[in-house]
Amino acid sequence: MRKQTIFITMLCLCTFILQAEVKVANIFGSKMVLQRNQKNPIWGTASIGEKIKISIAGQTYKTVANKNGQWRIKLNSMKAGGPYTMIIKGTNKIIFNDILVGEVWICTGQSNMQWSVEDSNHSELELLAADYPEIRLFTIPLVASSKPQTEIRDSVWQACTPKSLPKFSAAGYFFGKRLHKILGVPIGLINASWGASSLETWIPRDAIEEKYKHPEFLEDWDWRMTQFTDKMFKDYTKQYIAWENAGKPGKKMRPPRDIRIGQNAPANAYNGVINPVIGYGIKGSIWCQGEGNLGRGDQYSELFPIMINSWRERWGQGDFPFYWIQIASMKEPDLEPKTSSWAELREGMSKTLSLPNTGEVISMDKGEGNFIHYRNKQEMGNRLSRLALDEAYGYNIEGKSPRYKSMEIKGNKIIITFNNIDQGLYAFNTNTIKGFSMAGADQKFVWAEAKIISENKVEIFSNKIKNPVAVRYAxxxxxxxxxxDKNDLPVACFRTDTWPIASEGKYLSPRRYEYNNTKK
Known part of the structure; x- marks a missing residue:
């Protein structure tokens, strides 16, 4: 009996100690980068009413854990520099060393953002030169959840070295490296990208419910989730393994994926990957996603602004810069003009430029026809950094690609005027301008000829169209x-018409293989 009493007493004491321990959110740690020139939150947990003291760079802050055992303070604005030591003290003490202050960007999206440095062009050279002690890397573990999470595990801040860099986001790294060299300040990069993820998985559920005008979208997803069973997943997995063992004959099968816990269901990735770091001080976000939403370009134009606005609202930093890489290109070039799910998705992304502090990098000229993960991520880093230097940092450099501004019909020709012209238009690699098509009132497009007639104007014509009414490019x-443009930024794809497109009115989630191929 006495031993039992001692055991219970010790158990209660251990429980008290665990409850009393001051903790800080996992995104904070040694080697982290704090965003310069703004007040950055620090938060964590402790016993109810426990007093917490935080010190860094000669500053001291005090707070008390609230009735939920949570605490939060805001650091005063700091200039770029370091290294600093942060001490968080309650009944216990936490010490974070080698903290820098500079520029922090979150790198997010799907596989072309997740695509690693080691798998990109000239990776051996890039890794041999990857000794940047003031570039710091943090990769968020990929956890899908139906409910918002507050913790992340098994990840720490690391200085950029040939050993820490290989699996980090290539687009993110090349972007950050350019900024580091030009701005001359520490750079923090947070990798929160997940291959094969859809747009809707990165959006908070309540934001979709409140802002998206088509409730059938979530109703459809919820129905699919209830129909999916463990048996369906196991049966499909067996089929997939058998197909692989047989040498992958016939129609391609997608790898097994449980949609209930995967990176496609609405809010899953937001809840598990983004929510735990919401509020960490950042300069902005770079994004590369879209392939997971092909066939739903029109829907993308409605959901993408909802995602950006919901992140900004929850982050509490106002309209922070949000820049994205437009989806690239794939398959074979068209023999004749036709509908294109890739072009419709690009258009859907471009419509989101109506939001403040947004920007878009064009990548369709770097896509590989037989491989969705184009390897030239260096160019994406260059274009992203041009955009950020132009828009976010005020450098005298054009970061925006030329875009369609207006059209004028002159007889059997159409004059297209572009904006964002820097050094003037030119045709790359040939004297013939390629990529334009034209249509009359019958809406039947044919390839058209084009001629540059001024720094920002192109004349379009075709001997097959006597009375043209519309032009499309790329x-x-x-x-x-x-x-x-002669600064090597490609003209963005566009259309002058408003005729119906294939993805228009498609509001439901796609009935993909995860359900269709497993419901037998």
Whole structure:
């Protein structure tokens, strides 16, 4: 009996100690980068009413854990520099060393953002030169959840070295490296990207419920989730393994994925990956996603602004910069003009430029026809950094690609005027401008000829169209287009018409293989 009493007493004491221990959110740690020139939150947990003291760079802050055992303070604005030591003290003490202050960007999206440095062009050279002690890397573990999570595990801040860099986001790294060299300040990069993820999985559920005008979208997803069973998943997995063992004959099968806990269901990735770091001080976000939403370009134009606005609202930093890489290109060039799910998705992304402090990098000229993960991520880093230097940092450099501004019909020709012209238009690699098509009132497009007539104007014509009414450019899965500004930024794809497109009115989630191929 006495031993039992001692055991219970010790158990209660251990429980008290655990409850009393001051903790800090996992995103904070040694080697982290804090965003310069703004007040950055620090938060964690402790016993109810426990007093917490935080010190860094000669500053001291005090707070008390609330009735839920949570605490939060805001650091005063700091200039770029370091290293600093942060001490968080309650009944216990936490010490974080080698903290820098500089610029922090979150790198997010799907596989073309997740694509690693070691799998990109010239990876051996890039890794041999990857000794940047003031570039710090943090990768958030990929956890899907139907409910918002507050913790992340098994990840720490690391200085950029040939050993820490190989599996980090290539687009994120090349972007950050350019900024580090030009701005001359420490750079923090947070990798929160997940291959094969859909747009809706990165959006808070309540934001979709409140802002998206098509409730059938979530109703459809919820129905699919109830229909999916463990047996269906196991049966499909067996089929997939058998197909692989047989040498992958016939129609391609997708790898097994449990949609209930995967990276496609609405809010799953937001809850598990983004929510735990919401509020960490950042400069902005770079995004590369879209392939997971092909066939739903029109829907993308409605959901994408909802995602950006919901992140901004929850982050509490106002309209922080949000820049994205437009989806690239794939498949074979079209023999004749036709509909394109890739072009419709690009258009859906571009419509989101109506939001403040947003920007778009064009990548369709770097896509690989037989591989969705194009390897030239260096160019994406260059274009992203140009955009950030132009828009976020005020450098005298053009970061925006030329875009369609207006059209004028002159007889059997159409004059297209572009904006964002820096050094003037030119045709890359040939004297012939490629990529334009034209249509009359019958809406039947044919390839058209084009001629640059001024720094920002192009004349479009075709001997097959006597009375043209519309022009499209690079409207293809794999555009054969070559119009650039002389600063090497490609002209963005566009259409002058407002005729119905294939993805218009598609509001439901796609009935993909995860359900269709497993419901037998």
């Amino acid at each position: 409207w293809s899965d794999k555009p054969n287009s070559n119009l650039y």
